[in-house]
Amino acid sequence: MFYAIPPVTRALIIINVAMFLLDTVVGDAFILNLALWPIGTMTLAGGSLGFQPWQLITYSFLHGNLTHLFFNMFALYMFGGELERLFGPQRYFNLYFVSVIAAAVAQLIFSALAGGDPYPTVGASGGVFGLLLAYGLYFPRRMLILLFPPIPIPAWLFVTLYGLLELYFGVTGTAAGVAHFAHLGGMLGAWLLIRNWRGRPPFGRR
Numbered sequence: 001m002f003y004a005i006p007p008v009t010r011a012l013i014i015i016n017v018a019m020f021l022l023d024t025v026v027g028d029a030f031i032l033n034l035a036l037w038p039i040g041t042m043t044l045a046g047g048s049l050g051f052q053p054w055q056l057i058t059y060s061f062l063h064g065n066l067t068h069l070f071f072n073m074f075a076l077y078m079f080g081g082e083l084e085r086l087f088g089p090q091r092y093f094n095l096y097f098v099s100v101i102a103a104a105v106a107q108l109i110f111s112a113l114a115g116g117d118p119y120p121t122v123g124a125s126g127g128v129f130g131l132l133l134a135y136g137l138y139f140p141r142r143m144l145i146l147l148f149p150p151i152p153i154p155a156w157l158f159v160t161l162y163g164l165l166e167l168y169f170g171v172t173g174t175a176a177g178v179a180h181f182a183h184l185g186g187m188l189g190a191w192l193l194i195r196n197w198r199g200r201p202p203f204g205r206r
Helices: 007-026 028-034 055-061 066-087 089-114 125-138 155-172 180-198
Strands: 143-145 152-154
Touching: 007 028, 007 055, 007 066, 007 089, 028 055, 055 089, 066 089, 066 125, 089 125, 089 180, 125 155, 125 180, 143 155, 152 155, 155 180
Parallel strands: none
Antiparallel strands: 143 152
C-alpha cells in the first residue's frame, strides 16, 4: 500500500520520518542548525542559533513530537497523493516547496514584528496548508469527514473555515505555540503559485 503513494509524496514522508528519528539521536544540533530561527538571533558556540538561509526549507523536515509528525504526514498522505497525480511530480514538488518557503517568510515577518524571546519554528505544516489550499481549489466538492464532530463537509468549505480559524488564532494569540501565520503563509504561497499557473492577476496571461 505504501508503494502505491506517488513518488514525491512518498519521499517526503520517508524524509520527514527519518529526520524525526535522527533528531531523537542527535538532539539539539538539529534544532540549532536546521530549525527556522528569527532573523537577528545571536549565534552561539556549538551551533548556529540564528537565522541561516537553508532554514527556509530544512525547518519543514523537523517536528516537535510524534503527534506533530503523525498529523502532518497523515495530511500529506491524504491530500498530497491526489494532488501529485493531478499535477505530476515536478509541478507538485514546486507547489509544496513554494508553500514551505512562503510559510517560512511569513513566520519571519511575524516574529520580527512581534518581538519577544526568539524561538525556533519546525514542521511541515506550511507545505501541508499549501496542499490543503490547492485541494480545496481543485476538488472543491470533494466531501471530507471532520474528526470533531464527525460530519461530512465539502473541501472548499473546510479550507475556508480552516483558513479563517488560523487567522483568528493568529490575530488573537489563541493557541499559543502554533505558527498560525506560517500556516497562512503556506496557503498564500500556494494560492499565488496557482494563480501564476492559471495566468490570473497579479500575474500576466500565460
